Amino acid sequence: MAIIAKVLLHGHDTYSWLLGKLCAEVASVFIETSLRHHLEALYQMITQSGKTFLGRYLRQSYQNRKL
Incomplete structure (x- = not known):
């Protein structure tokens, strides 16, 4: 899931990688605590x-x- 942040790193929005990283972290925590x-x-x-x-x-x- 961290791949999303790496892909968004090269996007037009300078903070899109941060959004991708946060979404990946939330998904990871949800999976581990489900x-x-x-x-x-x-x-x-x-x-x-x-x-x-x-x-x-x-x-x-x-x-x-x-x-």
Whole structure:
């Protein structure tokens, strides 16, 4: 994702690289702190019906802003 900042470095706007870098950092933090990231090991160990339930739970948590 840091590639975005490098591409924007050569753009017309002098601060576009900063926007790209900030967006990349926000996305990185979101990925590392998301419930899906922390539950990946559990997801690999449960049955298909458990995976279905867990997927629904994660979507509902996201929709209700209980991240």
